[in-house]
Amino acid sequence: MLETRKASAVNGQQVLDVKMYINGKWKDASDNQTREVINPATGEVIAYAAEGTIADAREAIFAAREAFESGVWSDLPPMERAAYLYKIADKIEEQAEEMAKLETADNGKPLREAGFDMGDAAACFRYYAGMITQPDGQTYHVADPMQAMVVREPIGVCGLIVPWNFPLLMSVWKIAPALAAGNTIVFKPSEITPINPTNLIKIIEEAGVPKGVVNLVHGAGPVVGNEIASHKEIDMVSFTGGTKTGKHIMKAAADTIKKVSLELGGKSPNIIFADADFDVAVDYALFGIYCGSGQVCSAGSRILVEEGIYDQFIKRFTERAKQIKVGPGLDEETEMGPLVSKEHMEKVLSYIELGKKEGARLLFGGERLTGENLGNGYFVAPTAFADTTLEMRIVQEEIFGPVAAIQKFSGEEEAIRLANGTDYGLAGAVFTADGAKAMRVIKKLRAGITWINSYHPTYNEAPWGGYKQSGIGRSLGTFGLEEFQEIKQININMQVEETGWFKN
Structure with a gap:
């Protein structure tokens, strides 16, 4: 786990020292x-985290390139790579309790949510460890004397950039399959939540x-992420985060025509018909939007309810x-x-004010919460607007x-029209x-992840990703x-002789 070496300027308490890891060495930023x-x-x-520079990013990129070209990882038989992945899964489980507490301290999520993330992270490594030992590839019976396969x-070298809402789990969703496939990686976690991604390394x-x-x-x-996305020695960039940033990633990657995989934003519809089990629908509607404080890309943030x-x-x-x-999050009752x-809290509060100005009916919440156990924390009350329309920005x-x-809504046709009425298509x-x-x-529904009479459960075995401006490509499953x-494609000539195509 991370070491405590520096004192906080705020309260004088020892805090974590979060370094970078380049070519097998733990390092501070090149400019300290x-x-x-x-x-x-x-x-x-x-914590204090090293603030990487372009020079640091390039050093990491060249280290990854050298490692890939050497074959020290890519040339290993799948069974050997799998053995490393199983070890990683075991170590995550061994440290899960402490890492869950760090996840809560870093991100704010309730401890029970963080605990689920630890278990899912270990399971994801095991899933891909098992997958790469299975048969793959194809052979084709083509015209004699050829055999095609x-x-x-x-x-090659994969640049992986992850967000702050699931610091460990989003890291694992990219690192586990990238390593399983035999790639080398340059990894940039969110600068807001770097603790458990560093513990994973x-x-x-x-x-x-x-x-x-x-x-x-x-x-x-804009510094490290842009260098990863644009550098010619990066063969692929995989990004999870906001759609606006995803567009910048695509532009940065365009000059080198590298592969781009994007899991972006969402404004997902949760459609509730009058014949649904009412209590179940209400319960999942709450879970869909308030789990993770709504900081979930697939959150059911638009609740469409039949008029009856x-x-x-x-x-x-x-x-x-x-x-x-x-x-x-460390309070068991939370x-x-x-x-x-603080910046994100202010953004959310500004949207709440916007909703009021747009004429939506505020049902409850809408304010920053303070109190004896909330201190200077960035708490916003669960909030909902009714009587919203498709044209509203909220x-x-x-x-x-x-x-x-x-x-x-009234009937299936209107439900579908409203559900598909945004630029996003992640979930529903x-x-x-x-x-x-x-x-x-x-x-x-124009969405990549859907549920019937449920909301939010996801599995390592199933693909994760969206339509439209919610992204390109998929995480998890065989697709991941x-x-x-x-x-x-490999074509083998089993009758080695001249073609006779040219007479002389």
Whole structure:
């Protein structure tokens, strides 16, 4: 785990020292600059992280290139790579309790949420360890005397950039398949939540992965992230985060025509028909938007309710939401934690004010929460607007906070029109007792991740990604491994003789 070497300028307490890892060595930034890492539940400094530079990013890129070309990782038999991945999974489980507490301190999420993330992270490494030992490739019976086959190979040097809402899990979703496929990596976690991503790299080092295969560079997106996306020695960039940043990544990558995989924003519809199990629908609607304080790309932030139960739903949803226990993540009673930073809290609060100005009806919440156990934390009350319309910005734009926009619809056709009425297409759900109707509506949703009578569960075995401006490519499942592989056609001539095409 990370060492404590520096004292906080705020409270004088020892805090974590978060370094970079380049070519098998732990390093400070080349100019010795650091960034404060803040506990969002208290507003206090909990770590100092190295603030990487372009020079640091380039050093990591060249180390990854050298390691890839040497074959120290890519040439290993799949069984040997798998053995490393199993070791990493075991070490995550061994350190899960401490890492969950650090995740809560760094991100703010309730401890029970962080605990689930630790288990999922270990399982993801095991999933890809198992997958790469299975048969793959294809052979084709073509015209004699040829034999054709297709094999999968690592892409090369992969730049991996992850967000702050699931610091460890999003790191694992990229690192596990990238390593499984035989690539080397340059990894940049969010500068807001660097602690557990760094602990993950320490675990990878402890597992014995050769130097240069995995490189960690902290720092700002416009500096380190842009260098990773644009550098010619990066063969692929995989990014999870906001759609606006995803567009910048694509532009930065364009000059070198590298492969780009993007998992971006969402404004996902949760469609509730009048014939649904009412209590189940309300419960999942709450979970869909307030789990993770709404800081989830697939959050059910647009709740579409059929007109026959609209008023009843609003009444019950309001009653339930007002009972949500908001507080520090380490408090066992907490059900919803703070937002990740002061800047992000202010952004969410500005959207709430915008909703009021747009004429939406504020049902509850809408304010920053303070109190004895909340201190200087970045807490925003669970919030919901009713009587929203498709044209409103709070309906069209990703708020990424605990803010629900509730809309009324009449019948399947209008539900589908409203559901598909944004630039996003990440997720969506349908609640109904009519199985045929559920399938009709789900098939019409322009979204990559969908549920029927459920919301949020995801699995390592199933692909994760969206349509439209919610991204390109998929994480997890077999598709997640394929994102980090090249496909090569090999044609074998089994009758070696001249073609006779030219007479002389």
